[in-house]
Amino acid sequence: MRLRFRFRGIPLLATVVVVAIGIALGNWQTRRAEEKIAVAAQLRERGMQAPIILGAGGGAQQDDRVGTSALRGPAHPTEYRRIRVTGEFVPTWPVFLDNRPHAGRAGFYLAMPFKIAGSDRNVLVLRGWLPRDPREYGRVPDYATPAGTTTVEGIVVAGAGHVMQLGTAAPVKPGAIVQNLEVSDMARASGLRLEPFLVQQTGPQAAGDPIVRDWPAPDTGIAKHRGYAVQWYALAAMAALFFVITGFRSGRKQVE
Template sequence: MYRFLLTPRWIALHVVVLLVIPAFVLLGQWQFGRFEERSANSDLVTRNIESAPVPLETLVQPGRPAKESDRFKNVTVTGTYDPQQELVVRRRPQGGRPGYYVLTPLPIGGGHAVLVNRGWVKAGATADEYPAVPPPPTGEVTVTGRLRPSETEAGSGIRERSGLPPRQVLLINPASIGRSLPYPLLDGYVELTGQEPAGAAAPEPVTEPDVGAGGGLNLAYGVQWWLFIGIAIGGWVLLIRREVADRKAQESVPEPEEVRAD
């Protein structure tokens, strides 16, 4: 009754099912892995955003780079802005509007400085035109902000290039920016959320970080792939049972008797 399972057509079906099942298992495992990774990242970012501010020097020092695990932690740092070395960061839209981040060095004593992203300004009439930027406060200020690791081409998806207009950059990379400054920069940068004194005018604040959905879609996709395993096995069994039923039905039909001549 089951010899039909060894015919070429059915062998091909067995091979397809045996290939599909491990493929669906691997796809489900990959989605579950992405779920765990994104959920862990979302939890980390949420904890860091909600953390109490700590002095910047406890997280970043000369020769001690900013850690990925410390990104978005709230820090405080005191120094005096150097507007003469201020830069703007290109290709930073906000709220659907083209514009720039304003990057101002903040010397903090000890011969070092840290880059502060003071906020966002809208683009000028052309991409080569330096935008209108509110000046930073003069004198000593205490900055509160989120610690961000240095940007790289691999991490940001932005390709650095030469030939940009003066005082414009594409990546917030202290190692690269520091080559043209008269003082060394600490690694990473501070994304300003507040400062004392506040100053008469300021760029628009940078939008709050997106902590993500925690990988909920990846969890759903993983479950979906594993449900497909059951569908594939169920469909395979159903086809076999249907074939057996059809063959039994054919065998139960009586053969027509030969008509005898009188």
């Protein structure tokens, strides 16, 4: 039996619209993925650059040494650059960021201000991850803080990451357990002059130190955009295939 295709104007128009939208959105998601690939390459390049040495000399720059003013403003020009800061921790202002799991265990990120040597400014340091006590929800873990002048090495980040806020946000105060923390909130609560970025402290875990510094890699969302692109292209292909199949079915019924 010879196949016969029944051409219908309205279904054709609807199919063209759906296919065009699917292809356009698929192309858009593909471009977004390509942009994120470029961003990931830029971040890798920053990670390989010489570390920034945060000094107290204002805007003076000398080799890889910069003053604190060079890092103020938008975080993105120096985000994910390595950094080295000398000064002292402010041990009276620890804040614990809740709902930060690691290796399948519940825990906190420990955030603490760090006073820059020779300056009246501070930088908020994410010292690492600490496990939660499964027997007592509100109990914070024990940890040690270096006394006196020390040097912290880490990565510049724009924020500590956001999690879903459960209930009313707790006030920022010494020893507080909070869901999320902004530098501006910490500066306002503590009265300290804080740089507008954070430092993810890096380095090996010392013997007996419960603080873990195994930071997750930044998620640029490349896989997500690629997945969305595949879905939109698949929608366009399915719409075209559906039009062809229903056209042949309608043609067969006319013959019968």
